[in-house]
Structure formats: structure tokens, C-alpha cells
Amino acid sequence: MAKDIDLSKPIPNPHHDDEDHHKGHHHDESDHKHEEHEHTKSNKLSDEDQKKLIYLAEKLGLNPNQIEVLTSEDGSIIFKYPHDDHSHTIASKDIEIGKPIPDGHHDHSHAKDKVGMATLKQIGFDDEIIQDILHADAPTPFPSNETNPEKMRQWLATVTKINIGQRTNPFQRFGLSLMPNIEVLGIGFTPINDMTPVLQFKKLKQLWMTNTGITDYSFLDKMPLLEGLDISQNGIKDLSFLTKYKQLSLIAAANNGITSLKPLAELPNLQFLVLSHNNISDLTPLSNLTKLQELHLDHNNVKNLSALSGKKDLKVLDLSNNKSADLSTLKTTSLETLLLNETNTSNLSFLKQNPKVSNLTINNAKLASLDGIEESDEIVKVEAEGNQIKSLVLKNKQGSLKFLNVTNNQLTSLEGVNNYTSLETLSVSKNKLESLDIKTPNKTVTNLDFSHNNVPTSQLKLNEKNIPEAVAKNFPAVVEGSMVGNGSLAEKAAMASKEDKQVSDNTNHQKNTEKSAQANADSKKENPKTHDEHHDHEETDHAHVGHHHH
Numbered sequence: 001m002a003k004d005i006d007l008s009k010p011i012p013n014p015h016h017d018d019e020d021h022h023k024g025h026h027h028d029e030s031d032h033k034h035e036e037h038e039h040t041k042s043n044k045l046s047d048e049d050q051k052k053l054i055y056l057a058e059k060l061g062l063n064p065n066q067i068e069v070l071t072s073e074d075g076s077i078i079f080k081y082p083h084d085d086h087s088h089t090i091a092s093k094d095i096e097i098g099k100p101i102p103d104g105h106h107d108h109s110h111a112k113d114k115v116g117m118a119t120l121k122q123i124g125f126d127d128e129i130i131q132d133i134l135h136a137d138a139p140t141p142f143p144s145n146e147t148n149p150e151k152m153r154q155w156l157a158t159v160t161k162i163n164i165g166q167r168t169n170p171f172q173r174f175g176l177s178l179m180p181n182i183e184v185l186g187i188g189f190t191p192i193n194d195m196t197p198v199l200q201f202k203k204l205k206q207l208w209m210t211n212t213g214i215t216d217y218s219f220l221d222k223m224p225l226l227e228g229l230d231i232s233q234n235g236i237k238d239l240s241f242l243t244k245y246k247q248l249s250l251i252a253a254a255n256n257g258i259t260s261l262k263p264l265a266e267l268p269n270l271q272f273l274v275l276s277h278n279n280i281s282d283l284t285p286l287s288n289l290t291k292l293q294e295l296h297l298d299h300n301n302v303k304n305l306s307a308l309s310g311k312k313d314l315k316v317l318d319l320s321n322n323k324s325a326d327l328s329t330l331k332t333t334s335l336e337t338l339l340l341n342e343t344n345t346s347n348l349s350f351l352k353q354n355p356k357v358s359n360l361t362i363n364n365a366k367l368a369s370l371d372g373i374e375e376s377d378e379i380v381k382v383e384a385e386g387n388q389i390k391s392l393v394l395k396n397k398q399g400s401l402k403f404l405n406v407t408n409n410q411l412t413s414l415e416g417v418n419n420y421t422s423l424e425t426l427s428v429s430k431n432k433l434e435s436l437d438i439k440t441p442n443k444t445v446t447n448l449d450f451s452h453n454n455v456p457t458s459q460l461k462l463n464e465k466n467i468p469e470a471v472a473k474n475f476p477a478v479v480e481g482s483m484v485g486n487g488s489l490a491e492k493a494a495m496a497s498k499e500d501k502q503v504s505d506n507t508n509h510q511k512n513t514e515k516s517a518q519a520n521a522d523s524k525k526e527n528p529k530t531h532d533e534h535h536d537h538e539e540t541d542h543a544h545v546g547h548h549h550h
Contacts, residue, residue, distance in 0.1 A: 045069060049077045050482065052095045056081065059101045085163060085186070086135050110134055113144045119152045125175045128167050137161035137184070153178055165189045165208065171197040188212060188230065195219040206250065209234070217241050232256065232274070239263040254278070254296070261285040275300065276318070283307035297322065298339065305330040319343060320361075330354060340365055348372030351379065358400075362387070374398045374419070384409070392416035406431070407449075414474070417442050428453070434488065435459065436470040448478045452485035460486060 045053065049069075056079055057064040068080040070089070077092040094102060110117065113134055120130045134142055138158045146152050159179045163186030164170040170187050171194070182201045188210035195214060198207065199222050206228035214234055220226065221244075228250035229242075236256045242248065243266040251264070252274035259278070264270060265285040271293045273286075280300040286292065287307045295308070298320035306329045308314060314334055319325045320341035327340075327350035335354050340362040347367065351357060352375040359381045367387035373379060374396040381403040389409040393416030403425045411431040415438050417423065425447040433453035448471060459470035460483055471478050487495065 045077065045480075049092045051097060052092050053079060055097050056090070056095055056101060113142060116142060116144045116146050116152070119146055119149055123149050123152060123175065123178070126173060129164060129173050129175060132162055132164050132167070133159070135163065136179075157181060160184065162186070163208070165210070176200070184208075184228075188232075199223070206230075208252075210252075220245055228252075228272070230274075242267065249291070264289065271313070298341075308332060332356070349375070351376040360384075370394065373401065376400065392419070394419040397421055414438050414442075417445070420444075429482070436474050438474050441473065442475050443477055445475050446477050446479050448475055448481040450486070451482040454489050454492070455483070455486040456488035457486070457491060 053067060053069065054064055056062075057067055060081060060083075062081060066082055070078040070080055072078050072091075078089050079092060079095075080087055080089045090102065110131075117130050117134070120133060121127075125133065133156070136142075136159045138155065138160060140155070140158065143152065143155050146155070156175075156178045157180065159182060161184035162179065162182055164173065164176075165186040165188035167173065167190060169192075170190060171192065176197070177200060180201065181203055183203050184206040185198070185201060185204055186208040187198075188208050190212065192209070192212040192214060195216070196219065198204070198219060203225065204223060205225055207223075207226060208230040210230050211233035214231075217231075220229075224247070226245070227247060229245075229248060230250075230252035232252050232254040234256065236253060237258060238260070239251075239253065239258060240263045242251065243263050246267060247269060248267055249269045250272040251267075251270065252272075254274050254276040256278055258275065258280060261275070261280060261283065262285045264273070265288060268289065269291060270289050271291050273292065273294070274296040276296050277299040280297065281302060283297075283302060283305065284307050286295075290311060291313060292308075292311050293313045294316040295314065296316075296318045298318045300322055301324065302319065302322045303324040303326050305319075305325065305327070308317070309331045311332065312334055314332055316337040317332075317335055318339040320339050320343065323342075323344055325340070325343050325345075327345060330350055331353045333356065335357055337359040338354070338357050338361070340360070342364050343362070343366075345362060345365045345367065348360075348370060349372040351360075351372055355376065356378050357376065358378050360379060361383040363383055364386040365384075367384055367389055369389055369391060370382075370384070371394065373382070374394050376398075377400050379398075379401055382401060383405045385405060385407045387406070387409050389406055389411065392406075392411065392414060396419070398420050399422055401420050402422055404420065404423060405427040407427050408430040409428075411428055411433060413433065414428065414436060417426065417438060418440055421444065423442075423444050426445050427449040429449050429451045431450075431453055433450060433455055436450065436455060436459060455470065460468045463469055463472050465472070467478065468483055471481070471483075
């Protein structure tokens with residue numbers, strides 16, 4: 001169990017497509033050993049590559065910081081992004097802004113596996129299951145160049161994890177019996193009528209069966225080794241049928257309309273619980289689950305959190321979209337990662353009674369300031385986009401925070417930034433900054449994103465190191481960042497009126513063009529011979545309008 005889940009990250013929970021989930025999710029990178037190449041991590045991105053990174057993230061519904069930037073041996077930039085429970089890589093040069101992102105599952109990404117794929121075909125596997133086998137886990141990588149079916153069968157017998165979900169009738173596919181040692185099986189997102197075939201996997205420890213429409217779970221009686229079960233989106237209102245499976249340590253039951261957690265009180269080995277998108281308000285039944293490590297309760301109606309006190313192993317808690325959550329009732333000694341997006345949380349005083357929280361995500365909540373953050377000496381990363389934070393000023397110093405994202409808040413100045421004595425990465429994009437000036441230069445921040453503010457261009461002249469002058473003066477340690485979309489309000493107003501004028505010029509131009517086109521059309525009726533000349537004239541005119549407009 002433990003080897004499939006990295007406790008420092010939320011569970012790979014592959015069943016939500018809403019944005020919150022994408023942001024909160026991290027996927028197990030080890031799931032994709034055979035797609036690794038010799039890349040090294042890279043930090044420095046050209047503007048062009050940065051734009052492509054942001055475009056890629058937008059197209060995939062990811063947060064840009066979920067995409068890893070690597071440099072290949074020849075120095076080109078490669079992006080590695082999570083997908084379901086594995087990851088893909090794409091070269092920056094293969095991304096064209098405005099064009100669809102090439103699908104990581106298409107053949108080109110498995111060119112090196114062609115020989116092994118042909119051997120699987122020869123054995124009798126269909127193309128879809130071959131793709132799934134390429135993404136499977138085994139102690140050794142997929143044998144890309146294996147031509148001997150017998151040796152390929154030997155490798156298949158070592159496969160421990162495969163996801164054949166999203167396939168029509170996955171259990172009726174050829175060749176599953178050649179993988180008898182599977183411990184983790186995904187069959188979700190496709191209707192399934194009969195679960196009997198799952199019993200051929202005698203070593204199965206985790207079964208992911210999201211959105212399969214299964215209502216009869218009696219097959220679980222014959223699976224004594226099963227520790228993890230994903231029954232999300234299966235229309236389950238009552239969890240009572242689970243009480244006899246005492247060995248369960250992971251249950252995912254998101255999007256089900258569950259109101260009562262009482263049955264879970266009888267499952268003392270539970271470590272991981274995903275209960276997102278239900279109608280849960282009472283956490284009392286969780287009081288005695290002492291082994292709980294990770295709990296996803298986002299999109300419920302939870303108010304009182306005292307049932308979570310005293311859990312020595314609880315590391316990850318997601319309370320996003322619980323509008324009434326009362327954080328004064330949350331007291332933990334081990335909690336490290338806390339998500340509070342879209343809650344009514346207005347200050348950070350709760351950090352005092354949750355002293356081990358190091359990673360806090362609190363986007364689109366009601367924060368007016370970061371007061372209370374100085375109570376914590378463990379907090380390292382805070383994501384607080386879309387709040388109403390007006391100032392970075394604190395009453396005291398804060399010595400542990402390294403990463404602060406306050407994009408889309410109400411900051412007019414960066415004064416106060418020196419209270420955060422370990423801060424390295426600061427994102428203040430989309431605020432109301434009119435200057436980067438602070439009383440004492442900041443010595444710690446190395447990455448500063450102040451894009452989309454109102455900093456006048458006079459502060460943005462680049463010095464010989466290509467750093468804007470105001471950054472060099474106020475943040476001398478900065479080596480990277482972003483400043484796009486700036487200019488004082490007056491400069492922006494002037495720019496806007498210029499653009500308006502251009503648009504109206506263009507509109508007039510277009511009207512004239514349309515008039516002349518009409519005249520051409522009329523003259524064609526009278527004089528068919530001039531058709532071609534007029535046609536050419538029209539095209540250049542339109543091209544001109546288009547060009548002018550850009």
C-alpha cells in the first residue's frame with residue numbers, strides 16, 4: 001500500500017474534472033518509469049518557453065507549477081506533466097500556441113516501443129490494452145525490443161499495476177489472465193455488469209472502480225487481501241455494506257450523496273479517505289479512527305472539526321468548499337498539508353493550533369490579511385489567490401515561509417515583504433501595485449512575478465543583466481520572474497484609447513473595403529472579364545485589414 005502512495009502528496013485521486021481537483025492533485029511520477037529520458041531539471045525559461053508552459057497548463061487544466069521543466073541532452077526544453085495516474089513529456093518546440101496539444105498517448109510517444117508492441121499484438125492483445133500495458137507498473141520497464149512472445153509473457157506475469165478503465169467491457173479483453181500478479185487494478189469510467197472476473201487476481205490490494213454503475217458488492221467477500229477501494233460516482237448513499245471488510249485502509253467514495261459516516265467508525269484500519277462532493281456534516285464517527293493519514297472532505301457541509309483532534313498520523317486534510325467550516329475547532333499536532341479553497345476563512349489564526357502545517361492552499365476564500373502566519377514556524381508554502389489581501393505587513397517576523405502566491409488580491413505596495421525572512425518565491429500577479437519601491441531592499445526573494453499590475457514603464461527599464469531597474473534596486477537577489485502586462489494606469493488608458501482608435505480606423509477601413517467589394521460585385525455582373533483582377537484586389541485588402549488589426 002505505502003509504495004503506491006506518496007504521503008507527502010494528496011492521493012492520486014483520478015475522478016474529478018473540476019478545477020479544484022486538478023490543482024490539488026499530484027500524481028505518482030514513478031508510475032511511468034519507461035517514459036523517463038535523460039533530462040535534468042531546468043529553472044531558467046525564455047519568454048517563449050514560459051508562454052508555452054502557461055498555454056500547456058491552460059489547455060490541460062493544470063496549475064503551471066504542476067508541470068516540471070526539464071532540459072534534454074541537446075539543451076532543448078521539455079515539459080513533464082501529470083496525466084491520470086502517470087505522466088507524459090512534451091518538447092517545448094512541439095507546442096504551438098493556439099493549436100491543440102499533441103496527445104501523449106498517441107503512437108509517436110511510444111515509437112521506441114514499436115517492437116515490443118508488435119509482440120503483444122502477436123500474443124493476441126488489442127491496441128487499447130497494449131496502450132494500457134505500456135503504462136503499467138512492473139519491477140522492470142516494458143521490454144521495448146522484445147520479439148520473443150514467451151519472454152514477453154514472462155514479463156507480463158510480473159505486472160503489478162494496470163489501469164484498463166475507460167475501455168468498453170474491460171474484463172472481456174484478451175490476455176488479462178497473463179497478468180495474474182496484479183496488485184492494483186483500475187477499471188473505472190465504463191459500465192460494468194459482472195464483477196466476477198476480478199476474482200482471478202488473487203493478489204489484488206487496490207481496486208479503482210469509479211463510475212462503473214456497480215450496485216452489488218458481494219464479490220468483496222472473496223477478496224481478503226483488498227486494502228483499497230475506489231467506489232466514487234457509483235450512486236452509493238449508504239456505506240454500511242463496507243463494515244465487514246476490516247482490512248480496508250483506503251476508501252474513495254466521492255460524488256455519491258453520502259450523508260452518514262457511521263459505518264466508517266467500524267473500520268479501524270482506515271488511513272486514506274476520499275469523501276469529496278457528498279452531503280456530509282457530522283464527522284463524529286471519525287473520532288476513533290486513529291490511523292487516519294489523509295482526509296478529503298471538499299464540497300461537503302462540515303462545520304465542527306473537533307473529531308479530527310488527536311490524530312497523530314493525520315498529514316493531509318482538504319476542507320475546500322465547506323462554507324461553514326469552523327477552523328477554531330481544528331486542533332492537530334501532525335497536519336502538514338491543509339486545503340481551504342472557497343471557504344469563508346478570513347484570517348490565519350488557526351495556524352497557532354495546527355503548528356505542523358507547512359503547506360497551505362487557501363484560494364478564493366475571505367482572507368483580508370496574512371495576520372496569524374507569524375504564529376507558525378513550520379509554514380513553507382502558502383497559495384492564497386483570489387482573496388482580499390490589502391497588505392503584506394505583519395506585526396512580527398515570519399521565519400519559515402519560502403513560497404507565497406497572492407495573485408489576484410488587493411495589494412497596492414510590497415511594503416512588509418521583509419517580515420518574511422526566508423521568502424524566496426513571491427507571486428503578486430494581478431494586484432494593484434503602482435510601484436515596486438520598499439523602504440529597505442529585500443535580500444531573500446529570488447523569483448518575483450509581478451505581471452499584470454500598474455507598475456509604470458519607467459521602473460521597468462532593463463539593466464545590463466536584463467533585470468528591470470526597479471527590481472534590481474528593491475529586490476537585488478531576484479534572478480527570474482515575470483513583468484508582462486504592466487504600465488501605469490495613465491499609460492494603460494492612453495494605450496486603450498489608441499487601440500480603440502485603431503479598432504475604429506479598422507472598422508472604417510473594413511466598411512470601405514466592404515463598399516468596394518460590393519462595387520466590385522456589381523461591376524462583375526456588368527463586366528464578367530474583370531472578375532479575376534477584382535478578386536485579387538479584394539484579398540489583399542482583407543489581408544491588410546487583418547494584419548493592421550493584429
